[in-house]
Amino acid sequence: MTEFELIQQYFAQIGRQRDDVVVGVGDDAAVCSVPGNHELVVTTDLLIAGVHFPDNTPAHAIGYKALAVNLSDLAAMGATPAWFTMTLSLPESNASWLQEFSQGLGELADASGITLIGGDTTRGALAVGIQAYGFVATGSAILRSGARAGDCIFVTGHLGDAALGLLGESGELALSADEQKIFSRRLRYPTPRNQEGMTLRGVASAMIDVSDGLAADLGHILEASRVGASVRLMDLPVSPRYRDRLEQVGMDPALAGGDDYELCFTVPPERIERCRELAAAWTCGVAEIGSIEKDPGLRVLDEAGHPYESARAGYNHFSS
């Protein structure tokens, strides 16, 4: 199969047709329209087999997640997803692998209203590079640098499930087949919070997606905004399945585990009511976990309000 045939067969129809794509796949470059009074938001992530996912990961999950992590970056800016490009390096042109990969990619592209406009495929070690493009009204992107002392800190959905999935898969935590299936699904198929991110334009003062663990990612907001924060450990949102294992695993996977792709954002006091109104419509839910303070650094408090110290040396590999 030539590169051209491969693209036609597996990738020409990824995502819905969009009127703002003037020239899509097939010329030297794609040509697209950005709406008036809007800015373009651009992000890129590279996933390498054996580094970002185990070599035995199903192709469907690789295609899905490669796009999901980029959509999550758009969500964290409050951007509306529009297009994506892809560089795909493959050891061989394997039809069933390509079929599954393009299906996983296509399902999420359809669900998100984002469409593939170009790319490059070549022979080499398995690696997927995706670049995602979105829009925000001029000046309305939600940056990491906007948090101010007094702002409340919120997190969407649940934290730590992906970390438990990884612990179970590596044999470090004994899970039932049912639990493993559910946690692994959260690890392999994160839901990027694009709708939630878009509604937070003009509401959140700063935002990031939780890819490296809440402590590390909130730390990026604190650094960019030159502020500090206190977070109440027991207010971190965890799933009912996680809660069933709480005594055994503690809160470290929720505090410092990665790969959840939830949104962490800050809201000034005068906009908290508006935020709660908006969040009432979110099926993923939202939790208030702490507040931004003037003193630099992240302070994690336990149930008694004392500084939290991890009791489990075994979870140190979560610190990043």
Next chain:
Amino acid sequence: MTEFELIQQYFAQIGRQRDDVVVGVGDDAAVCSVPGNHELVVTTDLLIAGVHFPDNTPAHAIGYKALAVNLSDLAAMGATPAWFTMTLSLPESNASWLQEFSQGLGELADASGITLIGGDTTRGALAVGIQAYGFVATGSAILRSGARAGDCIFVTGHLGDAALGLLGESGELALSADEQKIFSRRLRYPTPRNQEGMTLRGVASAMIDVSDGLAADLGHILEASRVGASVRLMDLPVSPRYRDRLEQVGMDPALAGGDDYELCFTVPPERIERCRELAAAWTCGVAEIGSIEKDPGLRVLDEAGHPYESARAGYNHFSS
């Protein structure tokens, strides 16, 4: 060195500062302004060590060429270069390699007025993915599909030098040290024709860059435009150094060799005078090599006007 430090040290200053970059490297995504009444042009290429360049290629040349091939795609659309993103996979964080690589990349970025706005670096086999972004006034991108019977076919610069450089490096052609140096430089450091491409907006009816060889790339124009063409072999522009070797190597490297990154474009009869006026200012020169015809297919004619057939079986590896 952390990924953050690596980016700060080697990549934060690539390209000039641009007013249209609202948020550059360092947040979840970059935010950029596209000028009013303009469309965004997006292209991406992935270069893998051992596939697209020999493993011993100097880092400076890899950085330069990875950007050059993408700038050439923008040139082929008539687009004005604006920004680029990069995904870089590296086996190890080698300071001298990174220093040279970022210098090669930075020199061409500065010369082209394009600036790095984001990316992703990770550990893995050496691979460089670059995505380049440019603008065209709405509706003025020069596509492959616009050629019509009666249009003249032009090519910028010289063809075949890069192919001779490759033949010399592989030992298939004995070259003097001086010749090898010059031809290898054309192979490693192609000059993307962005200025020339931009001036052809409203003049050329179709355009492509010559990356896979003139015959193959002109073939893409013919296919997209549903036309054919006749090309006069002896009118293909070759350099004085190539001409010195003409008797030995023939015209096949110019007709079918790749990696020259010149522009091949078509011009309707009524705009040829305008095209010649514009081209008079180009230091790379331009050659008229044939014309677009109604009958599908590419006809290559020798000096006597007869269909050309390659006499040298040894050059068959050029056909693509």
